[in-house]
Amino acid sequence: MDGWRLSIDFGTSFTTAAMEVAGSISTLEMGNSRYLPSLVALGTTGSLLTGGEAVHLAALMPDRVERLPKRALVRSDHVLVGGTTIATIDLVAAVLARVYREALPFHGGRAPEEVVLTHPAKWGREDLRKLGQAAEAAGLRDVRFMPEPVAAALHYAAGCPVPQCAAGGATGRDVAVGGYMAVYDLGGGTFDTAVLRRTGMGFETVGKVGGDPFLGGEDFNERLRDLLGACARSVDPGPWDELWESEDAAAARGRALVTRDVVTAKEALSSELEIVMEVPGYDTRFLIRRHQFEDAVSEDLERSVEQLLDTIGSAGLAPADLDALVLAGGASRMPRVSDLLAERLGLLPHITPDPKSVVAHGALLALAEPPPPPHLPSPDPSPEAPTWNGGGPPPQHPNLPPWE
DSSP: OOOEEEEEEOOSSEEEEEEEETTEEEEOOSSSSSOEEOOEEEOTTSOEEOHHHHHHHHHHOGGGEESOHHHHHHHOSEEEETTEEEEHHHHHHHHHHHHHHHHGGGGTTOOOSEEEEEEOTTOOHHHHHHHHHHHHHTTOOSEEEEEHHHHHHHHHHTTOOOHHHHTTOOOGGGSOTTOEEEEEEEOSSOEEEEEEEEETTEEEEEEEEEEETTOSHHHHHHHHHHHHHHHHHHHOHHHHHHHHHOOSHHHHHHHHHHHHHHHHHHHHTTTOSEEEEOOTTOSSOEEEEHHHHHHHTHHHHHHHHHHHHHHHHHTTOOGGGOSEEEEESGGGGSHHHHHHHHHHHSOOOBOOSOTTHHHHHHHHHGGGOOOOOTTSOOOOOOOOOOEEOSSSOOOOOTTSOOOO
């Protein structure tokens, strides 16, 4: 039987994974979805719950949930969940182990030959060490690391199905050897920018990777919640203030309900011009329009574009020198993101139908990069992810600047 390979894009809000067998790559379905919620809950028996089980408990006992284990991993060694101190490495390990369990039955229980874990480009030595320890605790072996924007570029270069391709426009294969591609990766909780030069064997990063490890869709959720709160308080500040200040169980469940509805509303505003929202304690429904939400996140988006421009400049390039601008990450689907990038860079971004899965797919492409054709000049080294099996710090990615 052929061996198989696994890639995991551990995200702030959702985690995706892909599997490769004999050159064929498919997205892993986990709990009837391509997206596994990344939150982790402490069950009443003391076990760590993931996926739908964690989502269910979060609605009933929100104090027993760590909603953002990816952010927790880089911020602290331990967090308090349901009155219990838990190592953040264990939280991440629970998510990675869930992915691994979901993948094994597709391959007769056989372990993968290789595993790739993607990570924000600006994560440092200590962050990768923790991620590697979580992978080891989850039972994963032969783990390799790959920066998320590099994986996104590899997916695009493979000729991924973007709307422009369907319309007969350019594809990733039109980025010639020596050409440049910029990646704008806005995920649930992290933001990455990178410029990559195509080589005969793949891509290498040029200039400095940029971004913000604490900017993403979760921050946009907070902006929308504040906008909703302003609408509610304009009617009557009492119920809103009580909802967020009270410590009783009913208020905690109400906050969890509002948090869930805010996420749903944010995603809906990518396709709808307005949405109606409800808040516990109010008979009035509140109308939120897309332009109001875009105004609320405008400073965040403007800052993200400035970071991309800085990254392009650090490579000694101008936007006009780029052959492609690729969007990745679920939060990049906001219409204002594409509009703003087109306005500031004069370049139409390439958007994939599923910007979250491209990273997991691209990471597997790095394991099977074909050798350069004989007529090509000797290529630069491929941006291949390093391997780490525990013990000491993980190796530095060969095409990223030093951590120090």
